[in-house]
Amino acid sequence: VNDRLPGYLDPPASVGLAAVAQGAPLVHCMTNIVVAGFTANVLLAIGASPAMVENAVESADMAAGAGALLVNLGTLSDERGRAMPAAATAAHRAGTPWVLDPVAVGALAPRTSLARQLLESAPTIVRGNASEVISLAGVAGFAGRGVDSQAGSEVAVEPAKALAAEHSTVVAVSGAVDYVTDGHRVIDIPGGHGLMTKVTGVGCALGAVMAAYLGAGADPLSAAAGASLLFAAAGERSAGARTAAAAGTAAPGPGTFAVRFIDELAVLAAEAS
Amino acid sequence: VNDRLPGYLDPPASVGLAAVAQGAPLVHCMTNIVVAGFTANVLLAIGASPAMVENAVESADMAAGAGALLVNLGTLSDERGRAMPAAATAAHRAGTPWVLDPVAVGALAPRTSLARQLLESAPTIVRGNASEVISLAGVAGFAGRGVDSQAGSEVAVEPAKALAAEHSTVVAVSGAVDYVTDGHRVIDIPGGHGLMTKVTGVGCALGAVMAAYLGAGADPLSAAAGASLLFAAAGERSAGARTAAAAGTAAPGPGTFAVRFIDELAVLAAEAS
Amino acid sequence: VNDRLPGYLDPPASVGLAAVAQGAPLVHCMTNIVVAGFTANVLLAIGASPAMVENAVESADMAAGAGALLVNLGTLSDERGRAMPAAATAAHRAGTPWVLDPVAVGALAPRTSLARQLLESAPTIVRGNASEVISLAGVAGFAGRGVDSQAGSEVAVEPAKALAAEHSTVVAVSGAVDYVTDGHRVIDIPGGHGLMTKVTGVGCALGAVMAAYLGAGADPLSAAAGASLLFAAAGERSAGARTAAAAGTAAPGPGTFAVRFIDELAVLAAEAS
Numbered sequence: 001v002n003d004r005l006p007g008y009l010d011p012p013a014s015v016g017l018a019a020v021a022q023g024a025p026l027v028h029c030m031t032n033i034v035v036a037g038f039t040a041n042v043l044l045a046i047g048a049s050p051a052m053v054e055n056a057v058e059s060a061d062m063a064a065g066a067g068a069l070l071v072n073l074g075t076l077s078d079e080r081g082r083a084m085p086a087a088a089t090a091a092h093r094a095g096t097p098w099v100l101d102p103v104a105v106g107a108l109a110p111r112t113s114l115a116r117q118l119l120e121s122a123p124t125i126v127r128g129n130a131s132e133v134i135s136l137a138g139v140a141g142f143a144g145r146g147v148d149s150q151a152g153s154e155v156a157v158e159p160a161k162a163l164a165a166e167h168s169t170v171v172a173v174s175g176a177v178d179y180v181t182d183g184h185r186v187i188d189i190p191g192g193h194g195l196m197t198k199v200t201g202v203g204c205a206l207g208a209v210m211a212a213y214l215g216a217g218a219d220p221l222s223a224a225a226g227a228s229l230l231f232a233a234a235g236e237r238s239a240g241a242r243t244a245a246a247a248g249t250a251a252p253g254p255g256t257f258a259v260r261f262i263d264e265l266a267v268l269a270a271e272a273s
Numbered sequence: 274v275n276d277r278l279p280g281y282l283d284p285p286a287s288v289g290l291a292a293v294a295q296g297a298p299l300v301h302c303m304t305n306i307v308v309a310g311f312t313a314n315v316l317l318a319i320g321a322s323p324a325m326v327e328n329a330v331e332s333a334d335m336a337a338g339a340g341a342l343l344v345n346l347g348t349l350s351d352e353r354g355r356a357m358p359a360a361a362t363a364a365h366r367a368g369t370p371w372v373l374d375p376v377a378v379g380a381l382a383p384r385t386s387l388a389r390q391l392l393e394s395a396p397t398i399v400r401g402n403a404s405e406v407i408s409l410a411g412v413a414g415f416a417g418r419g420v421d422s423q424a425g426s427e428v429a430v431e432p433a434k435a436l437a438a439e440h441s442t443v444v445a446v447s448g449a450v451d452y453v454t455d456g457h458r459v460i461d462i463p464g465g466h467g468l469m470t471k472v473t474g475v476g477c478a479l480g481a482v483m484a485a486y487l488g489a490g491a492d493p494l495s496a497a498a499g500a501s502l503l504f505a506a507a508g509e510r511s512a513g514a515r516t517a518a519a520a521g522t523a524a525p526g527p528g529t530f531a532v533r534f535i536d537e538l539a540v541l542a543a544e545a546s
Numbered sequence: 547v548n549d550r551l552p553g554y555l556d557p558p559a560s561v562g563l564a565a566v567a568q569g570a571p572l573v574h575c576m577t578n579i580v581v582a583g584f585t586a587n588v589l590l591a592i593g594a595s596p597a598m599v600e601n602a603v604e605s606a607d608m609a610a611g612a613g614a615l616l617v618n619l620g621t622l623s624d625e626r627g628r629a630m631p632a633a634a635t636a637a638h639r640a641g642t643p644w645v646l647d648p649v650a651v652g653a654l655a656p657r658t659s660l661a662r663q664l665l666e667s668a669p670t671i672v673r674g675n676a677s678e679v680i681s682l683a684g685v686a687g688f689a690g691r692g693v694d695s696q697a698g699s700e701v702a703v704e705p706a707k708a709l710a711a712e713h714s715t716v717v718a719v720s721g722a723v724d725y726v727t728d729g730h731r732v733i734d735i736p737g738g739h740g741l742m743t744k745v746t747g748v749g750c751a752l753g754a755v756m757a758a759y760l761g762a763g764a765d766p767l768s769a770a771a772g773a774s775l776l777f778a779a780a781g782e783r784s785a786g787a788r789t790a791a792a793a794g795t796a797a798p799g800p801g802t803f804a805v806r807f808i809d810e811l812a813v814l815a816a817e818a819s
Contacts, residue, residue: 034582034598036307036348040473045527050473051377052307052348058381075582075598077625079350104597108604198812200586200596253809254591263526266471309580309621313746318800323746324650325580325621331654352623536799539744 016218016226017272021047025067025215029208030054030084032074035201042205045265048212056083060090067215069098070208073111081114088121097124097214101207106135119167124220127172127207130156137163153177170220174203178228187225191232193239198254206231234264289491289499290545294320298340298488302481303327303357305347308474315478318538321485329356333363340488342371343481346384354387361394370397370487374480379408392440397493400445400480403429410436426450443493447476451501460498464505466512471527479504507537562764562772563818567593571613571761575754576600576630578620581747588751591811594758602629606636613761615644616754619657634667643670643760647753652681665713670766673718673753676702683709699723716766720749724774733771737778739785744800752777780810
């Protein structure tokens with residue numbers, strides 16, 4: 001998967017994207033108030049079917065019946081904090097693949113404790129930035145290295161491998177270079193664009209797209225790598241880094257970039273189908 | 274109302290839109306975390322005044338004092354689940370017209386039960402997709418037909434008529450063709466564009482605009498039909514289906530489409546005033 | 547600060563903006579479901595680091611550790627209603643500067659009571675529209691003047707001065723002309739554009755930007771005035787009122803305006819750095 005030009009969609013990732021567009025998997029998203037709309041629009045752009053259900057009573061049923069589940073810890077509330085373990089447990093029992101996005105784990109103690117509880121329901125993929133992944137892997141001895149989200153993502157590779165191996169999961173570390181590992185293999189995905197860090201929700205939506213790939217039948221490593229590759233390509237195109245028309249022109253502002261990012265995801269999905 | 278070119282704004286709908294722009298009705302929106310921002314921007318674009326209040330203590334007061342109320346069941350929480358019946362009851366008592374959008378009713382049992390409870394507070398309009406309307410009408414024998422939201426909206430016409438007649442309300446079914454009925458008359462609104470299903474919140478915002486029309490004094494059938502017609506026109510314009518400048522050009526991506534949709538609503542509101 | 551061309555960024559405001567871009571202050575935002583995404587994108591555009599944390603358990607820790615705190619009362623919930631006083635108290639004790647945005651205070655009694663409780667934790671800045679500021683100042687005898695948010699903001703100048711003096715804070719009144727006062731000096735900031743009232747969250751995001759300026763070390767009066775000035779400039783540029791290329795062209799629609807507003811903030815931040 002790794003011997004390609006940076007950011008280009010290689011065939012396996014493209015196959016996954018085509019499967020999403022054709023299968024329209026129902027992705028149950030438990031996510032935060034900041035990015036819920038953007039996440040839904042990202043999923044719609046690639047042909048998936050988002051369903052945002054987050055209360056404790058309905059979430060377990062929805063998780064059991066959905067094609068995939070996303071559990072994102074941003075803007076955690078009492079009620080979401082009760083609903084998420086219920087949904088994760090239901091997904092695990094029903095065989096629904098699911099993605100854990102441990103937003104701000106490490107920085108906030110109650111959230112770290114919840115994330116570790118959720119790991120017991122065997123997430124199919126864990127996606128976070130370097131700081132979050134290192135904090136979650138802390139049980140294996142990597143805590144307290146004082147790495148924040150500005151750190152290069154490569155410092156999280158060994159913690160990610162340990163976390164993946166311990167929990168038999170796939171861990172995806174987002175950063176200037178993304179890393180995806182199942183505890184043995186490590187795939188690096190360079191590319192993307194700095195503007196992706198200037199739009200809220202790009203990382204959160206990436207977790208949702210990984211869930212969509214899983215819901216369309218991708219294996220965990222391909223889902224995590226394929227979604228990361230897709231986002232790198234969409235980010236580059238939206239910034240004008242790869243279009244002939246934009247050669248020599250300045251990068252867009254972050255407002256325009258966010259709009260183009262949705263457009264380019266739809267174009268990439270159409271090209272893959 | 275029905276003998277016009279598809280999607281064009283006929284005079285009655287245009288009159289309703291002018292009344293919104295002039296009256297700036299206060300629309301109390303109890304809606305979900307995915308679409309709240311988009312809904313507010315849609316209401317502002319046509320000159321209405323959105324007010325999002327959703328806790329149990331304040332909602333009843335706000336509903337009694339507002340020009341109209343929207344109750345949208347998306348991302349239902351414990352607290353919203355308590356606040357919505359209080360607001361609906363207050364609206365009914367105060368004579369505030371209100372719109373029920375039964376998001377995901379049928380798919381989720383607790384929500385179906387809440388929606389049926391809310392029907393007792395006599396919503397002025399019920400707006401949903403075919404699946405939701407058929408589920409709500411289930412008490413009259415239409416449940417279990419296995420219709421999902423991809424079904425053609427025409428399958429929901431008879432259930433919509435039954436629901437409207439039983440509850441003395443107007444029911445609007447959104448789909449490739451929209452249908453609006455008071456239990457006797459049925460108005461069909463063709464037009465719109467497929468991209469409207471690729472942007473989250475278009476249907477939810479339509480319910481809010483129906484509330485704005487009600488708040489500006491429109492009768493229920495005109496409000497439901499006029500808002501549907503407005504969205505069909507804005508959708509077609511945003512997709513470039515009706516502008517000379519866009520003749521022969523490809524449809525925009527869904528990100529650009531969402532931005533244009535807000536722009537076109539403002540243009541249509543200005544044209545109607 | 548006041549002897550400049552309307553809307554232009556004078557040196558002090560520009561210095562504050564450069565400090566934000568260089569310091570990337572962590573701004574803990576407790577805000578509402580309608581504007582959370584827009585607020586985060588505004589903060590990212592100027593180089594600040596938004597962190598949306600709103601539950602009662604985590605908010606106090608986050609407020610104590612952040613560079614600044616925003617408490618915005620929109621879409622108030624039971625849980626946010628408990629978390630906000632805890633966060634404000636923690637911010638006050640830790641010396642974290644914080645901004646209170648008393649959304650809809652005056653119109654809703656429970657919220658008015660909460661806002662007055664929050665004043666006891668000594669907000670660094672209070673930002674609202676004329677109606678909200680007059681209502682909050684009501685303890686000093688200005689309540690009940692029947693002023694709504696459509697009123698000219700100048701009617702709130704005396705109430706704002708009284709409120710600022712009584713609570714040793716800075717009060718910012720948003721309107722066609724913005725006013726900022728510490729109880730003694732009054733700075734008026736004309737400029738901006740009417741389209742800023744047609745996009746949801748512009749006022750709410752302004753409060754967040756004031757917090758970012760505080761987090762970057764600005765004194766309260768400079769933070770409130772500088773952020774208001776920044777928004778006036780971004781609003782004018784986004785509407786095309788000051789760009790040569792746009793001379794003679796019509797103003798954009800509100801959808802396009804919102805996208806440009808984010809872009810222009812990023813341009814202004816880059817120009818200031």
